[in-house]
Amino acid sequence: MSNFFQKISNIKVISIKYKEFFKMQAKKILNNVEDIKKIDVFNMNVDIKRMPESIENAIEISKHLIIPKKVNNEIMNIIYTSPENIIIIGMGGSAIGGDLLKEFLLDKITVPIEVVRDYNIPQYVSKKTLVIVISYSGNTEETLNGFKESIEKNAMVVALSSNGLLNEICKKYEIPIILVPENIQPRASLPYLFFPLLIILNKFNLIPLFSKEIDETLTNLKELRKNLDIDVPFEKNISKQIAGKISNRIGLIFAPPRFGAVARRIKCQLNENSKNLAFWDVFSELNHNEVVGWERKLSIQKEFILILLRSNLESLPTKNRINITKDIIFSGKVNEIVEIKGEGEGILSQYFSKILIGDYISFYLAILNGVDPSPVKDISKLKKELKSQYDLIGVIRKIFLI
Known part of the structure; x- marks a missing residue:
């Protein structure tokens, strides 16, 4: 029996060492701004960074x-x-x-x-x-x-x-x-x-025009991006850190009610920018089906990183559900659990601050995966083949x- 527990202990030590190794590698890659720019041929970073200005321009055009x-x-x-x-x-x-x-x-x-x-x-x-x-x-x-x-x-x-x-x-x-x-x-x-x-x-x-909510969103985004841009080192950049955790893993994004669209957005960004597998779901619906799929212990579960979107707008029942799901259902099953919290009091600011963090995560994960985040080759192939069969x-x- 002692040999069994020794093996388990050894596995845990190896797992910790692998995490540290990947963290060190991610830190090294994502702190090299010049190498990031070489991979980001079509300047996706620039498009992400100018989100606040794009919002202002979009409103003016409209x-x-x-x-x-x-x-x-x-x-x-x-x-x-x-x-x-x-x-x-x-x-x-x-x-x-x-x-x-x-x-x-x-x-x-x-x-x-x-x-x-x-x-x-x-x-x-x-x-x-x-x-x-x-x-x-x-x-x-x-x-x-x-x-x-x-x-x-x-x-x-x-x-x-x-x-x-x-x-x-x-x-x-x-x-x-x-x-x-x-x-x-x-x-x-x-x-x-x-x-x-x-x-x-x-x-x-x-x-109405929701001017107050939009102003809060713009103010928070302009401040937030200062902490997420490519020249902010790994140690101080939450998006770089989370990208490092997802590297060589599968992202699983869970959101509270009214944040399902944000979870879907982050999932799609991981797919398209990072060329990475990712999935999403929303509370409390996932408590009625998805959690049951995690009852069996499978080795593939350790390939998942659970990303929980959190909000100061969560009701008490929702807050309890998320905490219980995290601590009892997923703790020890997935590779790691991380939380993303938005900025601001209003839900609009909460949406777009989480989206900005997620966009940067997908960008940095693309860099770690060694791929330019902009091209989506398989989508282009699909469109070309569809057109050849029927030009709708x-x-x-x-x-x-x-």
Whole structure:
């Protein structure tokens, strides 16, 4: 029996040594600013760093949007009035803004909001539905098909894009559209794909401008980034430290209620920027299913790093659930547990401070993985193959532009 416990003790010592080794390696790599810049060929770091300025610019651009009384032509007859419901169509980085909007406005708006990540829109969409179509590139086929279906139902369509076919169609038929800056990775353009949504809903007299919340968010982001940038050493940079923990592991992000969109965002950033496996879930739903999957002891469990998003807005029952889940269900099973806490009192500041920390984590993890965070080769391959089999975008172009 003593030999058995000695073996267990040896395994723990080896595990600790491996953690220290990876930490030392991560520290060495992430403290070399010149090497970071060499890997970051397309300057993802710059896009992440300028999040506060992008928010300010996004708001300024959106203020110029004019909602017409109607759009009437040979293809559509849209009358813009007070909507009964709202759907937001988008995919990937272009849809996260809709997720954030829905959670942010949960206790602030009486009109229901749904985010559609699909080729097809819900049957209930009608001329009384406000449809916000988001495609950063303007050429996302699922989004364009949903746009087409919304036009067919004479829904109140407003678009958000940088260019592409979506912009061409809106320009030809005078459909209201907010044009945001080009040449940014869609996932790095989140400020341009969220804050304009607030302006759009304000122009429909559905919500206030939330100036106080936005000001707090900007102030906290400008201060926070000083501690996260590439020239901040590993020892003082929480994003570098967490990236070092996730290196060679799988990220598992759990969030409290109303922070599911943030968890999803961080998961997607780890996928796209870091080229790393990651998964997400939300309390307290995960207490009714996911936790059971961890009952069996499997060696793969030690490949996971549990990232808990925490908030000063957690209710007491939620706080208790998270703590119990952490201490009783996951402690000793996953490789490590880390917590990310946001900045500020308001939920908007909490959202974007966590997102900024997560964006930097994904950036530094990409560096540790030795990959440029910007290119997404497999997504490009998939789009090319889809187009070769059926050119849906070409079909939509013919419907509207010929």
